[in-house]
Amino acid sequence: xxxxxxxxxxxxxxxxxxxxxxxxxxxxxxxxxxxxxxxxxxxxxxxxxxxxxxxxxxxxxxxxxxxxxxxxxxxxxxxxxxxxxxxxxxxxxxxxxxxxxxxxxxxxxxxxxxxxxxxxxxxxxxxxxxxxxxxxxxxxxxxxxxxxxxxxxxxxxxxxxxxxxxxxxxxxxxxxxxxxxxxxxxxxxxxxxxxxxxxxxxxxxxxxxxxxxxxxxxxxxxxxxxxxxxxxxxxxxxxxxxxxxxxxxxxxxxxxxxxxxxxxxxxxxxxxxxxxxxxxxxxxxxxxxxxxxxxxxxxxxxxxxxxxxxxx
Ligand code: ATP
Ligand code: MG
Numbered sequence: 001x002x003x004x005x006x007x008x009x010x011x012x013x014x015x016x017x018x019x020x021x022x023x024x025x026x027x028x029x030x031x032x033x034x035x036x037x038x039x040x041x042x043x044x045x046x047x048x049x050x051x052x053x054x055x056x057x058x059x060x061x062x063x064x065x066x067x068x069x070x071x072x073x074x075x076x077x078x079x080x081x082x083x084x085x086x087x088x089x090x091x092x093x094x095x096x097x098x099x100x101x102x103x104x105x106x107x108x109x110x111x112x113x114x115x116x117x118x119x120x121x122x123x124x125x126x127x128x129x130x131x132x133x134x135x136x137x138x139x140x141x142x143x144x145x146x147x148x149x150x151x152x153x154x155x156x157x158x159x160x161x162x163x164x165x166x167x168x169x170x171x172x173x174x175x176x177x178x179x180x181x182x183x184x185x186x187x188x189x190x191x192x193x194x195x196x197x198x199x200x201x202x203x204x205x206x207x208x209x210x211x212x213x214x215x216x217x218x219x220x221x222x223x224x225x226x227x228x229x230x231x232x233x234x235x236x237x238x239x240x241x242x243x244x245x246x247x248x249x250x251x252x253x254x255x256x257x258x259x260x261x262x263x264x265x266x267x268x269x270x271x272x273x274x275x276x277x278x279x280x281x282x283x284x285x286x287x288x289x290x291x292x293x294x295x296x297x298x299x300x301x302x303x304x305x306x307x308x309x310x311x312x
Contacts, residue, residue: 002141005147009169009181022265028052055105059148065077068101
Protein backbone atom coordinates (compact mmCIF):
# COMPACT_ATOMS: atom_id res chain seq x y z
CA UNK A 1 0.00 0.00 0.00
CA UNK A 2 1.39 3.38 -0.92
CA UNK A 3 1.88 5.93 1.80
CA UNK A 4 0.42 9.23 0.68
CA UNK A 5 2.12 12.22 2.30
CA UNK A 6 1.13 15.86 1.86
CA UNK A 7 3.66 18.63 2.38
CA UNK A 8 1.60 21.59 3.56
CA UNK A 9 1.81 24.99 5.23
CA UNK A 10 -0.34 27.86 4.07
CA UNK A 11 2.55 30.24 4.69
CA UNK A 12 4.48 31.02 1.54
CA UNK A 13 8.17 30.31 1.00
CA UNK A 14 8.74 28.09 4.04
CA UNK A 15 10.34 25.21 2.13
CA UNK A 16 7.35 23.05 1.11
CA UNK A 17 8.50 22.47 -2.45
CA UNK A 18 12.15 22.05 -1.47
CA UNK A 19 11.06 19.44 1.07
CA UNK A 20 8.67 17.64 -1.32
CA UNK A 21 11.22 17.39 -4.15
CA UNK A 22 14.20 16.38 -2.03
CA UNK A 23 12.20 13.94 0.05
CA UNK A 24 10.82 12.32 -3.12
CA UNK A 25 14.30 11.91 -4.60
CA UNK A 26 15.79 10.75 -1.29
CA UNK A 27 13.10 8.09 -0.81
CA UNK A 28 13.66 6.89 -4.38
CA UNK A 29 17.43 6.56 -3.96
CA UNK A 30 19.09 3.23 -3.55
CA UNK A 31 21.35 2.97 -0.55
CA UNK A 32 19.59 5.85 1.23
CA UNK A 33 20.28 4.42 4.67
CA UNK A 34 23.97 3.86 4.01
CA UNK A 35 24.37 7.35 2.56
CA UNK A 36 22.60 8.96 5.49
CA UNK A 37 24.92 7.17 7.87
CA UNK A 38 27.85 8.59 5.99
CA UNK A 39 29.05 5.09 5.12
CA UNK A 40 30.33 4.08 1.71
CA UNK A 41 27.42 2.23 0.13
CA UNK A 42 29.69 -0.57 -1.12
CA UNK A 43 30.56 -1.36 2.47
CA UNK A 44 26.97 -2.20 3.25
CA UNK A 45 26.06 -5.74 2.43
CA UNK A 46 22.28 -5.36 2.68
CA UNK A 47 20.56 -5.49 -0.71
CA UNK A 48 19.43 -2.09 -2.04
CA UNK A 49 15.80 -1.26 -1.41
CA UNK A 50 13.82 -0.11 -4.41
CA UNK A 51 11.12 2.33 -3.47
CA UNK A 52 8.92 3.80 -6.15
CA UNK A 53 7.84 7.38 -5.55
CA UNK A 54 5.24 9.59 -7.20
CA UNK A 55 5.56 13.35 -6.75
CA UNK A 56 2.31 15.22 -7.36
CA UNK A 57 2.67 18.94 -8.05
CA UNK A 58 -0.60 20.41 -6.86
CA UNK A 59 0.65 24.01 -6.86
CA UNK A 60 -0.24 26.24 -9.84
CA UNK A 61 3.20 27.85 -9.41
CA UNK A 62 4.62 24.55 -10.64
CA UNK A 63 7.85 24.80 -8.65
CA UNK A 64 8.04 21.10 -7.88
CA UNK A 65 7.75 20.31 -11.59
CA UNK A 66 10.46 22.78 -12.60
CA UNK A 67 12.59 21.69 -9.65
CA UNK A 68 12.76 18.11 -10.83
CA UNK A 69 12.55 18.40 -14.63
CA UNK A 70 15.05 20.35 -16.76
CA UNK A 71 13.84 23.42 -18.69
CA UNK A 72 14.15 21.76 -22.08
CA UNK A 73 11.63 19.06 -21.22
CA UNK A 74 9.46 21.21 -19.00
CA UNK A 75 7.94 23.42 -21.72
CA UNK A 76 6.75 20.40 -23.69
CA UNK A 77 5.38 18.84 -20.57
CA UNK A 78 3.38 21.89 -19.49
CA UNK A 79 1.82 22.44 -22.90
CA UNK A 80 1.08 18.75 -23.43
CA UNK A 81 -2.47 18.96 -22.14
CA UNK A 82 -1.57 16.07 -19.86
CA UNK A 83 -1.04 17.54 -16.41
CA UNK A 84 -2.59 17.19 -12.98
CA UNK A 85 -5.13 19.84 -14.02
CA UNK A 86 -6.63 17.79 -16.87
CA UNK A 87 -6.73 14.79 -14.53
CA UNK A 88 -8.52 16.78 -11.79
CA UNK A 89 -11.23 18.08 -14.10
CA UNK A 90 -11.77 14.60 -15.49
CA UNK A 91 -10.42 15.07 -18.99
CA UNK A 92 -7.73 12.37 -18.74
CA UNK A 93 -6.94 9.50 -16.37
CA UNK A 94 -4.12 10.54 -14.01
CA UNK A 95 -1.94 7.79 -15.46
CA UNK A 96 -1.70 9.84 -18.66
CA UNK A 97 -0.30 12.80 -16.72
CA UNK A 98 2.39 10.84 -14.87
CA UNK A 99 5.90 10.99 -16.36
CA UNK A 100 9.11 9.32 -15.36
CA UNK A 101 11.43 11.85 -13.74
CA UNK A 102 14.12 9.43 -12.49
CA UNK A 103 14.52 5.67 -12.49
CA UNK A 104 12.17 5.25 -9.52
CA UNK A 105 10.69 8.73 -9.18
CA UNK A 106 7.66 9.83 -11.18
CA UNK A 107 5.97 13.21 -11.55
CA UNK A 108 2.38 14.33 -12.05
CA UNK A 109 3.18 17.88 -13.19
CA UNK A 110 1.35 21.10 -12.50
CA UNK A 111 -0.11 22.76 -15.60
CA UNK A 112 -0.82 26.33 -16.66
CA UNK A 113 -4.57 25.92 -16.10
CA UNK A 114 -4.29 24.57 -12.56
CA UNK A 115 -4.81 28.07 -11.21
CA UNK A 116 -8.43 27.84 -12.39
CA UNK A 117 -9.03 24.38 -10.98
CA UNK A 118 -10.24 25.61 -7.58
CA UNK A 119 -13.04 27.56 -9.23
CA UNK A 120 -13.89 24.78 -11.66
CA UNK A 121 -14.05 22.19 -8.92
CA UNK A 122 -15.95 24.44 -6.51
CA UNK A 123 -19.35 23.60 -7.93
CA UNK A 124 -18.75 19.87 -8.22
CA UNK A 125 -20.38 17.45 -5.86
CA UNK A 126 -17.75 15.79 -3.68
CA UNK A 127 -15.31 18.51 -4.67
CA UNK A 128 -12.99 17.75 -1.73
CA UNK A 129 -12.58 14.12 -2.78
CA UNK A 130 -11.60 14.56 -6.42
CA UNK A 131 -7.86 14.02 -5.92
CA UNK A 132 -8.46 10.98 -3.72
CA UNK A 133 -10.67 9.47 -6.41
CA UNK A 134 -8.36 10.11 -9.35
CA UNK A 135 -5.33 8.79 -7.43
CA UNK A 136 -7.08 5.58 -6.37
CA UNK A 137 -6.28 3.54 -9.51
CA UNK A 138 -2.54 4.37 -9.44
CA UNK A 139 -1.58 4.83 -5.81
CA UNK A 140 -0.68 1.22 -5.24
CA UNK A 141 1.84 1.35 -8.07
CA UNK A 142 4.03 3.35 -5.67
CA UNK A 143 5.54 3.00 -2.21
CA UNK A 144 5.20 6.73 -1.58
CA UNK A 145 3.08 9.48 -3.07
CA UNK A 146 4.35 12.94 -2.06
CA UNK A 147 2.08 15.92 -2.75
CA UNK A 148 3.36 19.49 -2.92
CA UNK A 149 0.67 22.07 -2.14
CA UNK A 150 0.18 25.80 -2.74
CA UNK A 151 0.56 28.39 0.05
CA UNK A 152 -3.14 28.49 0.94
CA UNK A 153 -5.76 26.37 2.64
CA UNK A 154 -7.93 26.41 -0.49
CA UNK A 155 -9.63 23.58 -2.32
CA UNK A 156 -6.40 22.15 -3.79
CA UNK A 157 -4.77 21.78 -0.37
CA UNK A 158 -8.04 20.47 1.03
CA UNK A 159 -8.12 17.80 -1.69
CA UNK A 160 -4.57 16.81 -0.80
CA UNK A 161 -5.40 16.52 2.91
CA UNK A 162 -8.49 14.44 2.18
CA UNK A 163 -6.53 12.06 -0.06
CA UNK A 164 -3.55 11.71 2.30
CA UNK A 165 -2.46 9.32 5.00
CA UNK A 166 -0.35 12.00 6.64
CA UNK A 167 1.05 15.53 6.59
CA UNK A 168 4.54 16.95 6.88
CA UNK A 169 4.65 20.62 7.86
CA UNK A 170 7.82 22.54 6.99
CA UNK A 171 8.41 25.53 9.25
CA UNK A 172 10.89 28.24 8.49
CA UNK A 173 13.06 29.20 11.45
CA UNK A 174 11.92 32.82 11.62
CA UNK A 175 10.03 34.96 14.05
CA UNK A 176 6.52 34.25 12.80
CA UNK A 177 7.07 30.52 12.34
CA UNK A 178 4.26 29.54 14.68
CA UNK A 179 1.84 32.10 13.33
CA UNK A 180 -0.79 30.45 11.17
CA UNK A 181 0.09 27.01 12.44
CA UNK A 182 -3.07 26.91 14.52
CA UNK A 183 -5.15 27.52 11.38
CA UNK A 184 -3.46 24.58 9.67
CA UNK A 185 -3.83 22.33 12.71
CA UNK A 186 -7.48 23.40 13.01
CA UNK A 187 -8.08 22.49 9.38
CA UNK A 188 -6.43 19.10 9.91
CA UNK A 189 -8.64 18.52 12.95
CA UNK A 190 -11.80 19.36 11.02
CA UNK A 191 -10.79 17.11 8.13
CA UNK A 192 -10.19 14.29 10.60
CA UNK A 193 -13.64 14.80 12.09
CA UNK A 194 -15.36 14.59 8.75
CA UNK A 195 -13.64 13.81 5.48
CA UNK A 196 -10.55 11.82 6.45
CA UNK A 197 -10.51 10.31 9.96
CA UNK A 198 -7.17 8.54 9.44
CA UNK A 199 -5.18 11.67 8.60
CA UNK A 200 -2.02 11.83 10.72
CA UNK A 201 0.72 14.37 11.23
CA UNK A 202 4.08 12.78 10.44
CA UNK A 203 5.83 15.79 11.82
CA UNK A 204 7.03 19.37 11.64
CA UNK A 205 10.32 20.02 9.87
CA UNK A 206 12.43 23.03 10.77
CA UNK A 207 13.81 24.56 7.57
CA UNK A 208 16.34 27.27 6.69
CA UNK A 209 17.97 26.87 10.09
CA UNK A 210 20.88 29.25 10.52
CA UNK A 211 23.22 28.01 13.25
CA UNK A 212 24.80 31.46 13.64
CA UNK A 213 21.48 33.14 14.21
CA UNK A 214 20.23 33.08 17.81
CA UNK A 215 16.67 33.45 16.63
CA UNK A 216 16.89 30.17 14.72
CA UNK A 217 17.82 28.40 17.98
CA UNK A 218 15.00 30.13 19.86
CA UNK A 219 12.41 29.19 17.23
CA UNK A 220 13.63 25.59 17.24
CA UNK A 221 13.21 25.46 21.01
CA UNK A 222 9.80 27.08 20.88
CA UNK A 223 8.50 24.65 18.26
CA UNK A 224 9.93 21.69 20.17
CA UNK A 225 8.27 22.96 23.36
CA UNK A 226 4.85 23.28 21.73
CA UNK A 227 5.05 20.06 19.78
CA UNK A 228 7.36 17.58 21.51
CA UNK A 229 7.04 14.22 19.72
CA UNK A 230 6.00 15.95 16.52
CA UNK A 231 9.18 17.77 15.49
CA UNK A 232 11.61 15.86 13.28
CA UNK A 233 15.07 15.68 14.80
CA UNK A 234 16.55 16.29 11.37
CA UNK A 235 16.79 20.04 10.93
CA UNK A 236 17.26 21.51 7.45
CA UNK A 237 19.99 24.17 7.47
CA UNK A 238 19.96 27.26 5.31
CA UNK A 239 22.17 26.05 2.50
CA UNK A 240 22.87 27.81 -0.77
CA UNK A 241 23.05 24.50 -2.65
CA UNK A 242 19.37 23.95 -1.83
CA UNK A 243 18.41 27.23 -3.48
CA UNK A 244 20.65 26.63 -6.52
CA UNK A 245 19.61 23.09 -7.39
CA UNK A 246 16.02 23.77 -8.63
CA UNK A 247 17.26 25.99 -11.46
CA UNK A 248 19.07 22.93 -12.82
CA UNK A 249 15.98 20.75 -12.53
CA UNK A 250 17.79 18.71 -9.91
CA UNK A 251 17.31 17.85 -6.28
CA UNK A 252 20.17 18.86 -3.99
CA UNK A 253 20.95 15.16 -3.56
CA UNK A 254 21.90 15.03 -7.22
CA UNK A 255 23.26 18.57 -7.59
CA UNK A 256 25.65 18.37 -4.63
CA UNK A 257 25.25 15.10 -2.74
CA UNK A 258 27.90 16.06 -0.17
CA UNK A 259 26.33 19.42 0.76
CA UNK A 260 24.80 20.03 4.17
CA UNK A 261 21.40 20.39 2.48
CA UNK A 262 21.66 16.96 0.84
CA UNK A 263 22.76 15.37 4.09
CA UNK A 264 19.86 16.98 5.95
CA UNK A 265 17.23 15.74 3.50
CA UNK A 266 18.68 12.22 3.45
CA UNK A 267 18.51 12.23 7.24
CA UNK A 268 14.94 13.49 7.15
CA UNK A 269 13.95 10.70 4.74
CA UNK A 270 15.56 8.07 6.97
CA UNK A 271 13.91 9.53 10.07
CA UNK A 272 10.55 9.47 8.27
CA UNK A 273 11.03 5.82 7.32
CA UNK A 274 11.86 5.05 10.93
CA UNK A 275 8.76 6.87 12.18
CA UNK A 276 6.41 5.04 9.89
CA UNK A 277 5.13 1.77 11.10
CA UNK A 278 2.20 -0.26 9.86
CA UNK A 279 1.17 0.32 6.28
CA UNK A 280 4.77 0.28 5.11
CA UNK A 281 5.74 -2.91 3.36
CA UNK A 282 8.36 -5.45 4.42
CA UNK A 283 11.84 -4.19 3.65
CA UNK A 284 11.08 -0.70 4.92
CA UNK A 285 10.57 -2.02 8.42
CA UNK A 286 14.06 -3.31 8.34
CA UNK A 287 15.13 0.31 8.08
CA UNK A 288 13.45 1.19 11.33
CA UNK A 289 16.38 0.31 13.52
CA UNK A 290 18.79 1.93 11.12
CA UNK A 291 18.31 5.55 12.11
CA UNK A 292 21.63 7.24 11.50
CA UNK A 293 23.70 7.77 14.61
CA UNK A 294 25.42 10.81 13.15
CA UNK A 295 23.09 13.74 12.59
CA UNK A 296 24.87 16.97 12.02
CA UNK A 297 21.67 18.96 12.31
CA UNK A 298 19.78 17.14 15.01
CA UNK A 299 17.61 19.08 17.43
CA UNK A 300 18.90 17.12 20.39
CA UNK A 301 22.50 17.90 19.48
CA UNK A 302 21.67 21.57 19.01
CA UNK A 303 19.96 21.82 22.39
CA UNK A 304 22.79 19.99 24.12
CA UNK A 305 25.25 22.42 22.60
CA UNK A 306 23.13 25.42 23.59
CA UNK A 307 22.92 24.14 27.16
CA UNK A 308 26.70 23.68 27.31
CA UNK A 309 27.14 27.25 26.13
CA UNK A 310 24.62 28.46 28.71
CA UNK A 311 26.65 26.87 31.54
CA UNK A 312 29.88 28.52 30.47
P1 ATP B 1 5.58 28.55 -1.83
O1 ATP B 1 4.73 28.81 -0.64
O2 ATP B 1 5.75 29.76 -2.71
O3 ATP B 1 5.18 27.33 -2.59
P2 ATP B 1 7.53 26.93 -0.54
O4 ATP B 1 6.98 26.84 0.83
O5 ATP B 1 7.30 25.81 -1.46
O6 ATP B 1 7.05 28.29 -1.24
P3 ATP B 1 10.27 26.76 -1.32
O7 ATP B 1 9.95 27.12 -2.74
O8 ATP B 1 10.64 25.36 -1.04
O9 ATP B 1 9.09 27.22 -0.37
O10 ATP B 1 11.42 27.69 -0.76
C1 ATP B 1 11.36 29.11 -0.89
C2 ATP B 1 12.72 29.61 -1.39
O11 ATP B 1 13.71 29.35 -0.43
C3 ATP B 1 13.19 28.94 -2.66
O12 ATP B 1 13.90 29.86 -3.44
C4 ATP B 1 14.11 27.85 -2.17
O13 ATP B 1 15.10 27.52 -3.12
C5 ATP B 1 14.71 28.49 -0.94
N1 ATP B 1 15.02 27.51 0.11
C6 ATP B 1 14.19 26.58 0.62
N2 ATP B 1 14.79 25.90 1.60
C7 ATP B 1 16.04 26.40 1.72
C8 ATP B 1 17.17 26.15 2.56
N3 ATP B 1 17.10 25.21 3.52
N4 ATP B 1 18.29 26.89 2.39
C9 ATP B 1 18.34 27.85 1.45
N5 ATP B 1 17.34 28.15 0.63
C10 ATP B 1 16.19 27.45 0.75
MG1 MG C 1 6.14 25.69 -3.20
